[in-house]
Amino acid sequence: MSNITSLKKTDLKSLTKEQLLTFCKELGLPRFRADQLFQWLYQKGASSFDEMTNLSKDLRSKLDEIATINRISVANQQESKDGTIKFLFKLNDEDKDYKVEAVMIPDFYPDGVPKRLTVCVSSQVGCVFGCSFCATGKMGFFRNLSHGEVVDQVQYINSITEEKYDKKITNIVYMGMGEPLHNYKTVVNSASIISDPLSIELSPKRITVSTVGLTKQIKQLADDQEPFNLAISLHAPSDEKRDKIMPINSSMNLDSLEEAVKYYHRKTERPLTYEYLLFDGFNDTYEDAKNLARIVKWAPSKVNIIMYNNVAGVELQRAREDRLDAFLKALIKHDVRATVRRSRGDDIDAGCGQLAIREGAPKGKTIAKN
Ligand code: SF4
Numbered sequence: 001m002s003n004i005t006s007l008k009k010t011d012l013k014s015l016t017k018e019q020l021l022t023f024c025k026e027l028g029l030p031r032f033r034a035d036q037l038f039q040w041l042y043q044k045g046a047s048s049f050d051e052m053t054n055l056s057k058d059l060r061s062k063l064d065e066i067a068t069i070n071r072i073s074v075a076n077q078q079e080s081k082d083g084t085i086k087f088l089f090k091l092n093d094e095d096k097d098y099k100v101e102a103v104m105i106p107d108f109y110p111d112g113v114p115k116r117l118t119v120c121v122s123s124q125v126g127c128v129f130g131c132s133f134c135a136t137g138k139m140g141f142f143r144n145l146s147h148g149e150v151v152d153q154v155q156y157i158n159s160i161t162e163e164k165y166d167k168k169i170t171n172i173v174y175m176g177m178g179e180p181l182h183n184y185k186t187v188v189n190s191a192s193i194i195s196d197p198l199s200i201e202l203s204p205k206r207i208t209v210s211t212v213g214l215t216k217q218i219k220q221l222a223d224d225q226e227p228f229n230l231a232i233s234l235h236a237p238s239d240e241k242r243d244k245i246m247p248i249n250s251s252m253n254l255d256s257l258e259e260a261v262k263y264y265h266r267k268t269e270r271p272l273t274y275e276y277l278l279f280d281g282f283n284d285t286y287e288d289a290k291n292l293a294r295i296v297k298w299a300p301s302k303v304n305i306i307m308y309n310n311v312a313g314v315e316l317q318r319a320r321e322d323r324l325d326a327f328l329k330a331l332i333k334h335d336v337r338a339t340v341r342r343s344r345g346d347d348i349d350a351g352c353g354q355l356a357i358r359e360g361a362p363k364g365k366t367i368a369k370n
Contacts, residue, residue, distance in 0.1 A: 011070045012041060013148025016189050017196065027062070035198055041148075042199035045155050047071045072152045075099055083108070084345030085160065089153060091125070091145075098125045098142060100177050102153040104161065104169070105344050117161045118171040121153045123187055124178025126364045129212055132245045133235070133277065135311045136177045140364030144183040150190035151199070158200055172202060173231070174209045175275075181209065181217035191228050204228045210275060212248045215260035222267035230264065231273040231304070232257070236283050237291035245282075245316070258298050265299035272301040277308045278319040278327060289330030302337040309343045318343065 015023060017038055024034040036054055040046040047069055049060045076088035083106040091098040100122035107116040127134070128141035153176075158169045172194060174180040180187045187209055195204045204227035211218065212233050221230060236242040242249040261272060274296060278284050296303060305328070308318040319327070324340065331338045 009066060009068045011068050011148070012037065013070045013152075014146050016147070017193065023067075029059075033059075038196075039198045041069065042151055042155065042193055042196070045159065070146075070148055072100075072149055072156075074156065078345075080345035080347050082344055085157075086345060087153070087157065089122075089149075089156075091149060096142075100125055100145065100149075100153070102157060102176055103345065104157050106161075106165070114161075114165045114167055116171055117165065117167060117169045118173060119154055119157050119169050120173050120176050121150055122176035122178055123150060123174055123180045123183045127178050128182065128365055129179050130247050130366045131212065131235075133279070133308065133311065133314055133316045135314075137366075138313075140366040141178075142364040145178070145186055147186045147189035147193060150186060151193050154190075154194055154200060168200065169202065171206045172208070174207075175231075175233075179212055179214065181211040181214040181221075184217050184220065188224070188226055191226070195227075208273070212246060213252055213257045213260070214248075215252050215256050218260040219263050222264040225268065229270070229273065231275050232261070234274045234292075234295065235277045237276075237288050237295055241283055241288075254295070258295075261298045272299060274301055274303045275306060276303055277306045278324060279308060279316040280319045280323065282316055284319045284323045284327050286326070286330050289327050289336075290334060293331060293334035293336045296336050302339065303331065304339055304341055306341045307343040309346065 010023065012020065012023070020038055021031065021034040024031070024037065033055070036052070040052045044051070046052055049055070049063045049069070052060060055063075070092050072089045072091050074087055075090040077085060079085045085104045087102045087104070088099050089102065091100065102122060103120045105118045105120065106114050107118070109115050122145065124144050125142035126139040127136045130137040154169065154172060161167055161169050174187055191204065191207050191209070194200050194202050194207065207228040208231050209221075209228055210231040210233050218230070236245055239249060239253050242254065265272070274292075276283070276292065292303065305324065307324070308316070310318055328338060328340070
């Protein structure tokens with residue numbers, strides 16, 4: 001018998017698919033048992049071995065002795081008038097009351113049938129990078145999430161959309177709490193589980209990972225040929241302005257970002273997206289649009305203009321509609337492909353980190369380093 005039994009219980013949700021296979025092998029189980037376990041964990045959302053009815057009773061009680069299934073739970077849920085649902089999940093730390101947020105954003109056809117059900121997930125408790133406009137950045141950093149904790153967010157929300165709309169979620173964006181590429185392994189492992197045929201089976205083309213611009217990890221994604229989409233949270237089109245709102249820019253400025261983006265595109269041949277929060281009077285001028293157009297030409301890319309959810313205590317404010325129109329016109333004039341993402345869930349604290357902060361999140365580490 002394996003030495004697994006002599007160790008403390010193994011959390012099966014902390015294992016990758018390959019590690020789960022090794023775990024089963026060590027127990028003398030054939031490969032299909034590992035697949036069944038994987039399916040119970042990531043497709044059927046089992047939280048106990050008793051539920052795993054296609055495993056023998058003996059095996060279930062053996063697993064109960066040596067393993068656990070860590071699951072996060074819902075602490076709060078708010079639904080907006082526009083259908084956006086914000087979830088606050090409680091993690092399972094024994095001595096800490098850590099919570100993270102996720103949001104489900106529906107887009108509907110004119111007849112009210114859902115066209116897209118996008119889930120925005122968190123990858124860290126808090127964030128170390130301290131962007132001035134971000135509620136999560138104000139919390140500081142506490143810990144990385146495991147891939148199981150990320151998949152749990154997706155799985156739970158998927159069960160809600162299936163119940164509410166009779167439809168699986170259609171897209172995932174890693175744009176909730178935390179800087180995804182600062183927790184690289186978790187993001188890559190969770191995205192791979194989510195796209196597995198024995199799990200939710202969402203195409204990697206429908207999974208987008210965002211980053212404030214961690215250049216080393218952008219290159220790593222290219223080297224690893226990770227199949228999902230990459231979005232860069234740019235938010236300001238010059239070093240001077242970016243320095244003011246994103247501390248990361250002091251160590252990784254636009255020149256280094258340009259080099260990483262070009263490397264990424266050379267190796268993957270995939271286009272990128274730039275996320276651009278439009279702030280009133282800060283980054284919404286004709287000059288800003290011109291600078292943004294220059295950046296977009298580094299590699300085939302498009303721009304997502306995001307209308308900011310104002311955050312209490314943050315000076316930057318959402319841009320006015322007439323400024324948005326003028327900005328879009330300037331981008332079109334410079335041949336930039338741009339879409340506008342309207343702010344959603346204004347009535348439910350849907351900006352990332354807002355709900356957690358309202359629930360009294362403590363203050364963590366803030367070091368703006370890669
Ligand atoms: S915007 Fe992203 S990287 Fe910046 S503080 Fe917020 S969570 Fe962190």
